[in-house]
Amino acid sequence: xxxxxxxxxxxxxxxxxxxxxxxxxxxxxxxxxxxxxxxxxxxxxxxxxxxxxxxxxxxxxxxxxxxxxxxxxxxxxxxxxxxxxxxxxxxxxxxxxxxxxxxxxxxxxxxxxxxxxxxxxxxxxxxxxxxxxxxxxxxxxxxxxxxxxxxxxxxxxxxxxxxxxxxxxxxxxxxxxxxxxxxxxxxxxxxxxxxxxxxxxxxxxxxxxxxxxxxxxxxxxxxxxxxxxxxxxxxxxxxxxxxxxxxx
Numbered sequence: 001x002x003x004x005x006x007x008x009x010x011x012x013x014x015x016x017x018x019x020x021x022x023x024x025x026x027x028x029x030x031x032x033x034x035x036x037x038x039x040x041x042x043x044x045x046x047x048x049x050x051x052x053x054x055x056x057x058x059x060x061x062x063x064x065x066x067x068x069x070x071x072x073x074x075x076x077x078x079x080x081x082x083x084x085x086x087x088x089x090x091x092x093x094x095x096x097x098x099x100x101x102x103x104x105x106x107x108x109x110x111x112x113x114x115x116x117x118x119x120x121x122x123x124x125x126x127x128x129x130x131x132x133x134x135x136x137x138x139x140x141x142x143x144x145x146x147x148x149x150x151x152x153x154x155x156x157x158x159x160x161x162x163x164x165x166x167x168x169x170x171x172x173x174x175x176x177x178x179x180x181x182x183x184x185x186x187x188x189x190x191x192x193x194x195x196x197x198x199x200x201x202x203x204x205x206x207x208x209x210x211x212x213x214x215x216x217x218x219x220x221x222x223x224x225x226x227x228x229x230x231x232x233x234x235x236x237x238x239x240x241x242x243x244x245x246x247x248x
Contacts, residue, residue, distance in 0.1 A: 064244045067241050070089060070238045074121045093242070108143070117236075132172075157200075160196045164222070168184065170182070194220065201213050
């Protein structure tokens, strides 16, 4: 209603200013241009809505919860004198996922996951046994390409950026039967950014529920420099078993 009043007022002003030879000519020209403007605005609005609708149809939102199982090589000054054993430890990961369909087959997947990873290393010689358990909580941002091998199975591969939120190390040292324990924060010496590569396999249970297995390799380890005991990490390997729910 307001729009119609504004248009009528503009037409009357143009007519009073004598820009056209007669009122009938002015009405024809003005209404023609007004109709063209309405048509162009309508086409633009339709195009924007269609674009958003198309993008929305290509997006899929999901949630994931999983169990990462981590193993890592960790050395320190004098560790060559010990027999070393790496022990797999289970953690937890969860967060939202976003999938964008690039084509009929290829999809791009990302997300924001909070992961708690744990791993343990044991060192033993004739008199001493050392057990080091590291716990690292990270914010994980994956970027993966997915390709379906069949209606039920898909493969994925890509990179992942990990940002540490908290990290600790628990030490248990036994020397000739005497036990000593300590717990230390290691956030100050943990890398602020930890890149990793990841590849995985997914199995579709139904339209919404999927099982997923991801194998992750972090080549540079957790610590950016040796810690107070001159410890440093080698490559960190993580197998993640997860359950996903996709909204579709």
